[in-house]
Amino acid sequence: MFKNFSSAFLSFIRYISHWAIMLIPVGIVIGATVALFLWLLNLATFYRFAHAWLLYLLPVGGIIIHLLYKFLGKSAERGNNLIIEEIHQPGGGVPKRMAPLILVTTIITHFFGGSAGREGTAVQIGGSIAHFFSSVFKLTDADKKTLLAAGMAAGFGAVFGTPFTGAVFAIEVLTVGRLNYKAFVPCLVASFVGDATVAAIGVHHTAYHIKIIAHSPKENLFLADVILGLKVIICSSLFGLAARVFVLSAHYVKRLATAFIKPNWLMPVVGGFVIIGLTILLGKPDYLGLGVEPQYLGAVTIVSAFQHGGADALSWLWKIVYTDITLGTGFKGGEVTPLFYIGATLGNFLAQILNAPISLFAALGFIAVFSGATKTPLACTIMGIELFGPDYVLFFAVACSIAYLCSGKTGIYSAQRKADVHMLKAYYRKFRAKGDS
Structure with a gap:
């Protein structure tokens, strides 16, 4: 031994x-x-x-x-x-x-x-x-x-x-x-x-904080407060639906732009003018860029979403629109930070409706929408722990898992494989190999 x-x-x-x-x-x-x-x-x-x-x-x-x-x-x-x-x-x-x-x-x-x-x-x-x-x-x-x-x-x-x-x-x-x-x-x-x-x-990252919810250290908060647990479950399904809306609309905008805007160099021009028009129409630049730092006092950002009144009712939807148009017409960057913005602002809005802890639900939306859009519930649960601490890990796991289940079969990465399909192909190859032998 x-x-x-x-x-x-x-x-x-x-x-x-x-x-x-x-x-x-x-x-x-x-x-x-x-x-x-x-x-x-x-x-x-x-x-x-x-x-x-x-x-x-x-x-x-x-x-x-x-x-x-x-x-x-x-x-x-x-x-x-x-x-x-x-x-x-x-x-x-x-x-x-x-x-x-x-x-x-x-x-x-x-x-x-x-x-x-x-x-x-x-x-x-x-x-x-x-x-x-x-x-x-x-x-x-x-x-x-x-x-x-x-x-x-x-x-x-x-x-x-x-x-x-x-x-x-x-x-x-x-x-x-x-x-x-x-x-x-x-x-x-x-x-x-x-x-x-x-x-x-010496490059620093943005810090996010959840206001502590008072409870006995010996009790499981998710089980002790059944009403709060139900609110988390309801909101998590909505986070998953928001992720699905983002994914489907992103693919739709890209297909639409490719099919109807010719020549190709005109696609980002049209997309740019649409973003300009929307910003003028809304009268504020809150949905431009990353959405982490405020351009002016009172701007809606990811950080502000962790506070009462830090997001508008449709902030999450406008960010979906802005990001899908930007990336779908040829501009470059990632999708994850906008997904954080979408989730945090939606969590802020839902928390106010349901009379729930705002910073907690902003954090749940932050990671859950990301989970649904990328099909990575385990990574997103761990991200919740790394960014917000381990106190609410059960909430993180529930939110990411439910959002993953409610977000459809496809995510933002078209090259992702499906485990079941991959396994069937492997079994088929083995079956063919045995047949040939």
Whole structure:
């Protein structure tokens, strides 16, 4: 028994050493690039706040983005889906130009006021850099898949300051309903190194807080307050429906724009003018950009949604509209931060209707809408713990699970596989192999 234990332990040490040699430099480079991206994004956001007229140049920014991808982008324009497909089935690879292209074009989108996020940018940066290192290390296809997943984890963990979530997200997002445990340790190492690099450089993340609900430390709050538990269940189903609306409308806007707006360079121009028109119509810029920092005192943001009166009744719906138009017409960025905004503002609104704790329900919406749209309930539950603390972990798990179940079969990533379909194909291949033999 001791001999078997020693052998297993030595194998584990060799495995960790093998991956650490690659993952530490990969995580550092990804973390440093993400830190640069966050710094530039912050500069672009506050410069736009100080020069509101930049919004009127959003169509020009869209043309610049289109031309950059037309002449330099090639397959890089497929973004996160390209990385996910490359992990499932290595083929053409992830182009090295993906990282600088997505960084520059996301900054352009935010500089002129487009409604987008940053997760997609960070994941593409991570995947592109990881793929470059895989060629340097001359890895096998199996190890290349693992390194790509680790690059995704490092980018995600670094951009949000949630390293554990980044690791789980990278292994959960690939196939709906199945986790790739083989890649978990490399993803965890890369994500923690990436996040530590961002912290060491001095780039800080937004802090969110839930006001503590008084209860006995020995009691389960979810079970002790049945009414509150029912409110969580009801709202979680609505968070899932909001995620489904976002996903379906995002695909619809993209199909509509592709079918009816010709030539292609005109798509971001039309999208830009629609965003400008909506902003003029609403009379406020609250739904532009990330939605984290306030452009003026009293603006609706993710942070304000954790306070009473910090969101309007339709803030979540307007953010869906703005983000779908921005991304569906060719602008670049991620979907996750807008999903945070949608969930937090919807949670704020529902909490006021149901007389529930506002900061708690904003936090539940924050992670639950994300869970429904990306089909990653476990990662989102862990994100709740990393961002808001462990006190309400049962609420987080219930909200993310119900939102996942109520959000339909498809998410924002078309390259995600379905576990049941994948298993059927595997069984079919085995059946054919037996038949041939």
